[in-house]
Amino acid sequence: MEKIVIRGRGAIPGIAEGAALVCPDSIAGNSGALGDLDGVIHEKSNPCCGRSIRDAILVIPCAKGSNGFSAHFKCAFLKGVRPAGWVSTKVDGRLGVALASLNLPAVVDFEDADPVKVIETGDWVKIDGTTGIVEISKTE
Amino acid sequence: MVHLTDKEKRMLEGDLGEFRGKAMEFIVRYADVLGAEELVEVSRATLFIGAQRYLDCYDPATDYGKIFSEFYLCSEKALDFARFAEGCKTQTCAGACDFAEYRRSHVSKELIDRNWSYLQATKECGVKIVESCTPYYVGWIPIMGEHFVSTESSNVVISNSVFGAMGNSDGVEAAVCAAITGRTPKWGMHVRSGRRATCLVNVECRLETAFDWDLLGFTIGRLMPKHVVPVVAGDFPKPDIDRLKQFASSIAVTSSTELCHIVGVTPEAHTLEMATDGRKPPYEITVSREDCVESFEMICDKGSGPVDYVSIGCPHLSLDELKGVAESLRGKRIRRGGELLVWTDYATKSMSDLNGYTRTIEDSGACVLTGSCPVVMREDCHRHATGMAINGAKQAFNIKNQTGVPVYFGDIRECLNAALLGKWEKRTWKKS
Numbered sequence: 391m392e393k394i395v396i397r398g399r400g401a402i403p404g405i406a407e408g409a410a411l412v413c414p415d416s417i418a419g420n421s422g423a424l425g426d427l428d429g430v431i432h433e434k435s436n437p438c439c440g441r442s443i444r445d446a447i448l449v450i451p452c453a454k455g456s457n458g459f460s461a462h463f464k465c466a467f468l469k470g471v472r473p474a475g476w477v478s479t480k481v482d483g484r485l486g487v488a489l490a491s492l493n494l495p496a497v498v499d500f501e502d503a504d505p506v507k508v509i510e511t512g513d514w515v516k517i518d519g520t521t522g523i524v525e526i527s528k529t530e
Numbered sequence: 531m532v533h534l535t536d537k538e539k540r541m542l543e544g545d546l547g548e549f550r551g552k553a554m555e556f557i558v559r560y561a562d563v564l565g566a567e568e569l570v571e572v573s574r575a576t577l578f579i580g581a582q583r584y585l586d587c588y589d590p591a592t593d594y595g596k597i598f599s600e601f602y603l604c605s606e607k608a609l610d611f612a613r614f615a616e617g618c619k620t621q622t623c624a625g626a627c628d629f630a631e632y633r634r635s636h637v638s639k640e641l642i643d644r645n646w647s648y649l650q651a652t653k654e655c656g657v658k659i660v661e662s663c664t665p666y667y668v669g670w671i672p673i674m675g676e677h678f679v680s681t682e683s684s685n686v687v688i689s690n691s692v693f694g695a696m697g698n699s700d701g702v703e704a705a706v707c708a709a710i711t712g713r714t715p716k717w718g719m720h721v722r723s724g725r726r727a728t729c730l731v732n733v734e735c736r737l738e739t740a741f742d743w744d745l746l747g748f749t750i751g752r753l754m755p756k757h758v759v760p761v762v763a764g765d766f767p768k769p770d771i772d773r774l775k776q777f778a779s780s781i782a783v784t785s786s787t788e789l790c791h792i793v794g795v796t797p798e799a800h801t802l803e804m805a806t807d808g809r810k811p812p813y814e815i816t817v818s819r820e821d822c823v824e825s826f827e828m829i830c831d832k833g834s835g836p837v838d839y840v841s842i843g844c845p846h847l848s849l850d851e852l853k854g855v856a857e858s859l860r861g862k863r864i865r866r867g868g869e870l871l872v873w874t875d876y877a878t879k880s881m882s883d884l885n886g887y888t889r890t891i892e893d894s895g896a897c898v899l900t901g902s903c904p905v906v907m908r909e910d911c912h913r914h915a916t917g918m919a920i921n922g923a924k925q926a927f928n929i930k931n932q933t934g935v936p937v938y939f940g941d942i943r944e945c946l947n948a949a950l951l952g953k954w955e956k957r958t959w960k961k962s
Contacts, residue, residue, distance in 0.1 A: 487701030
């Protein structure tokens with residue numbers, strides 16, 4: 391199995407691994423886009439519509455849409471539906487709040503490789519939120 | 531690690547109370563996530579709080595102190611409420627529902643009562659009850675260089691772009707903690723260098739109405755690269771605040787934009803060179819009429835069709851817009867069996883009452899509501915609809931995630947016509 395290593399900045403310490411869920415245009419922060427209670431993406435224009443964030447390594451370029459972005463992830467988190475960790479091309483305010491609030495391992499601010507382009511949904515991804523190292527095992 | 535002043539350290543250590551200490555703990559973690567080196571004092575805040583649907587993870591009987599501590603302060607321990615920062619003028623953002631109209635807005639009285647009780651709890655801490663996503667219409671105006679936090683994405687774009695104030699689109703937990711501590715990370719829009727335009731947007735489409743500006747914002751947001759600060763340039767009439775409101779709301783739907791300069795209109799862009807600090811922007815796009823029509827087709831369902839649920843006022847209507855709605859509806863009745871919801875904030879509705887606009891609008895069978903909107907109130911309030919007409923690209927695009935019925939999108943006049951006829955008439959695009 392091909393393995394790729396990319397490096398960003400560790401934003402929330404800790405090690406996490408799981409299958410990647412890649413949303414190349416992010417997930418809207420507006421009410422109803424992410425299910426508050428089920429953690430399922432209901433945003434109709436999202437290629438990951440219908441998929442759950444549960445136990446996934448969420449791979450997004452940034453946040454977008456409403457400033458309620460973090461609140462919907464937090465609600466799902468408190469219902470027990472949570473991603474394993476986060477990988478984001480570049481952190482922004484909306485995303486930064488979600489990372490700080492959920493306090494799950496996260497790597498952000500990649501300079502040499504864009505994780506949204508390198509990682510595909512289903513790849514097995516291990517992240518180290520202290521060193522910023524992201525190991526990607528490509529799906530066969 | 532972020533550097534803290536002595537006062538901030540004392541706050542973090544709990545010397546100024548446990549409530550403030552936990553809030554500062556969150557602000558410090560947020561600052562470290564962003565990579566901020568220091569904090570900055572904030573003097574204005576709007577907060578998307580109350581009995582919002584994102585609190586559905588809690589049983590409604592749960593003590594609000596426990597909810598507030600866990601959700602906003604990330605504290606496992608339920609803390610006693612305490613005063614928010616004295617130096618930060620704080621008020622509520624878009625509300626969970628109207629204050630009283632549960633029947634006409636299709637929510638439970640329990641929700642209205644619970645929302646009111648939550649708002650009373652935070653009012654005791656210094657948070658004014660305003661319930662508006664357009665706070666600048668009623669006096670919440672951060673001036674040039676003033677640092678603010680706001681949980682309304684369009685208000686962040688307006689405050690940065692139009693007023694030259696400084697704030698990030700962070701989120702409700704950070705905004706609450708910033709309002710409690712009076713501090714937020716000095717990062718992004720709070721730093722002068724983060725405000726430099728990095729993407730030139732050449733506009734080659736018609737820009738006359740609020741609807742044109744609404745579509746332009748949506749289009750720029752989806753076409754420009756991510757992580758840029760746009761500057762809009764072109765030969766178009768100067769927009770007023772109502773047009774800019776629509777623009778600010780829709781650009782923040784399809785992107786994470788917090789600031790958009792407009793050459794000759796916004797205060798940090800008297801010229802293109804001023805917006806870019808004299809540098810060549812690394813990115814450049816052109817927006818055509820065809821691009822805007824494509825956006826329209828992404829938002830509005832095809833063709834004509836029956837409509838029984840019409841909602842206007844995203845973002846909340848100004849007094850001028852309410853005047854226009856009243857003039858359009860004078861002496862008319864909306865189609866039997868349909869409903870027309872007109873959303874504004876409580877203060878503006880009071881002025882509308884005073885001027886007789888509310889009476890004229892409601893004599894048509896419509897309903898003037900305050901503080902919230904269908905997308906925020908979620909499915910319960912519009913599940914009965916079989917066809918919708920919505921003004922505001924933000925509302926129309928996002929309500930599609932909550933419903934399977936046809937959603938038509940148009941300007942206020944088209945939406946009013948749909949309410950009067952009970953039918954959506956397919957838009958005909960004029961040749962440019």
